[in-house]
Amino acid sequence: MKTYHLDFLSIVSLHINYKRGMIKPANDQSIGGFRLSNLQDEITRRRTFAIISHPDAGKTTLTEKFLLYGGAISLAGSVKGKKTAKHAVSDWMEIEKQRGISVTSSVMQFQYQNYCINILDTPGHQDFSEDTYRTLMAADSAVMVIDASKGVENQTRKLFKVCVMRHIPIFTFINKMDREAKNPFDLMEEIEQELGIQTYPINWPIGSGKEFQGVYDRNLKEMIAFEANNGQHQVKATALDLQDETLKDVIGTEHYQTLLEDIELLDGAGSEFSQQRVSDGTLSPVFFGSALTNFGVEPFLRDFLTMTTSPLPRSADIGIIDPATNPFSGFIFKIQANMNKAHRDRIAFMRICSGQFEKGMEVFHIQGNKKMKLLQPQQMMAQDREVIDEAYAGDIIGVFDPGIFSIGDTLCTANHKMIYEGIPTFAPEHFARVSQKDTLKRKQFVKGTSQIAQEGAIQIFQELDSGMEEVIVGVVGVLQFEVLEHRLKHEYHVDIRMEHLPYQYIRWIENHDIDPKKLNLTSDTKRIQDLKGRYLLLFTNSWGVQWALDKNPGLELSEFGKA
Ligand code: G4P
Numbered sequence: 407m408k409t410y411h412l413d414f415l416s417i418v419s420l421h422i423n424y425k426r427g428m429i430k431p432a433n434d435q436s437i438g439g440f441r442l443s444n445l446q447d448e449i450t451r452r453r454t455f456a457i458i459s460h461p462d463a464g465k466t467t468l469t470e471k472f473l474l475y476g477g478a479i480s481l482a483g484s485v486k487g488k489k490t491a492k493h494a495v496s497d498w499m500e501i502e503k504q505r506g507i508s509v510t511s512s513v514m515q516f517q518y519q520n521y522c523i524n525i526l527d528t529p530g531h532q533d534f535s536e537d538t539y540r541t542l543m544a545a546d547s548a549v550m551v552i553d554a555s556k557g558v559e560n561q562t563r564k565l566f567k568v569c570v571m572r573h574i575p576i577f578t579f580i581n582k583m584d585r586e587a588k589n590p591f592d593l594m595e596e597i598e599q600e601l602g603i604q605t606y607p608i609n610w611p612i613g614s615g616k617e618f619q620g621v622y623d624r625n626l627k628e629m630i631a632f633e634a635n636n637g638q639h640q641v642k643a644t645a646l647d648l649q650d651e652t653l654k655d656v657i658g659t660e661h662y663q664t665l666l667e668d669i670e671l672l673d674g675a676g677s678e679f680s681q682q683r684v685s686d687g688t689l690s691p692v693f694f695g696s697a698l699t700n701f702g703v704e705p706f707l708r709d710f711l712t713m714t715t716s717p718l719p720r721s722a723d724i725g726i727i728d729p730a731t732n733p734f735s736g737f738i739f740k741i742q743a744n745m746n747k748a749h750r751d752r753i754a755f756m757r758i759c760s761g762q763f764e765k766g767m768e769v770f771h772i773q774g775n776k777k778m779k780l781l782q783p784q785q786m787m788a789q790d791r792e793v794i795d796e797a798y799a800g801d802i803i804g805v806f807d808p809g810i811f812s813i814g815d816t817l818c819t820a821n822h823k824m825i826y827e828g829i830p831t832f833a834p835e836h837f838a839r840v841s842q843k844d845t846l847k848r849k850q851f852v853k854g855t856s857q858i859a860q861e862g863a864i865q866i867f868q869e870l871d872s873g874m875e876e877v878i879v880g881v882v883g884v885l886q887f888e889v890l891e892h893r894l895k896h897e898y899h900v901d902i903r904m905e906h907l908p909y910q911y912i913r914w915i916e917n918h919d920i921d922p923k924k925l926n927l928t929s930d931t932k933r934i935q936d937l938k939g940r941y942l943l944l945f946t947n948s949w950g951v952q953w954a955l956d957k958n959p960g961l962e963l964s965e966f967g968k969a
Contacts, residue, residue: 524801542572546715552578562601583702605689729761737756755802773816833882833911838904
């Protein structure tokens, strides 16, 4: 028997990971007065990932345990206690507090060993918004938390689609092994079938629920025994070699026999490990554990950090932007108003894509065509905000927004201008016709709906040839309707009327030379326009979409609004 905690060997050596995005600079190279090697080191040690799951799979619990190991909190339970008076630290808005759910995504940074980790938390509620999708655009990899008794659930599927679109590495943590779980082979198959990605279990569970004995580490070829604990503190794990005679006594002959058979099957018939395939998002390393009892969290964190990537190059109009060899640049992926009611402020979240950001530095806002100093640059630790002096590619910072930024905007230096590929507009799935009750409040109504749309919480459309007294609002999750109503009432003092519409599908018309009024469409298809003047069609069913394509040769429809 042996005890370990920090000297855990990872399945892949560090240098493989560092390969991506790493261009060794000459020692005397410098950018903006900073020696490139320091910059390079800072960027290389960064890991920026999103954590995704279906609600209740254990995302918050796992995040909390990461923070515990990173020393950012000393006692688990301080991040959230849903059923007590406390709320998740990321619950900013009042509506979230009222309903005890997390609507907005939050960002947290902490240090672990030599890594600087940025976690992008995605809202867990099933009525999540487009913010969730956008958050994934800012991440370099994703951790997918799956409930071992439930397998792949609806929300996971949706989020997963966006990860696949971006070809980012996806790591799977199968949680709640301390409860009765599905057969691990069935879980692997489900992930592969449902999500269309191959899996490679890094460790393998021995039993589950009351019978949960621990996991077998396929790389170290040893078993880590499960010891139930309340999960509040960091734990040391006990490891047993597969050949160790005592192992059979510890886990029982039956479990031992099953383990031997499982391992043989995995080694013989399972996928081969390939770091390249992990990096391009076609092979997901899988870990089993129990976030609540803190089992398997630290080994997961260590392996994940070595296998995932440091900040990746991003594509802009001037070409691919390497994070370390370019001066400061970044893009806005999220705007949030009134995070703090006392201050009535609006914060733009920026993902830094290259170089270093320094407090007080002058940056160039491409879409506004203006030089500016970013006010109050802050780093987030959920609700706590800290004004920062510097940040590097990979980091997410929040900057005060006096109403000038839009989702997807690029910020860079004046002498190295570029435009990042924008963030696509994701198709809303629910629609309502919205108007103000009091016609005298028209100005506030237009201001409120436009600002909330600019933040990206909702999308607004107009019927062709109609004014702004009445708009069609599209949202990704129905909860956004409530958020809209709440915010218009409390922030803009406007009461609204809302009529839910039966449309389910929205498509942007890609052809520029088509007059939408001349299209041959089913009677229940609606022609609308977005704020950028682009034409769209709303359909009540997929049959209508097909009809439009069949009856109008050459018509091109798209599910995403190009940025
Ligand atoms: P989410 O953010 O993905 O929505 O999930 P969250 O972490 O809030 O976890 C959902 C529920 O599952 C919580 O219980 C949590 O304690 C429990 N849970 C998380 N990880 C594990 C695990 O490894 N094993 C077991 N047995 N349970 C786990 P709850 O009763 O809904 O909330 P709470 O009162 O504990 O906050």
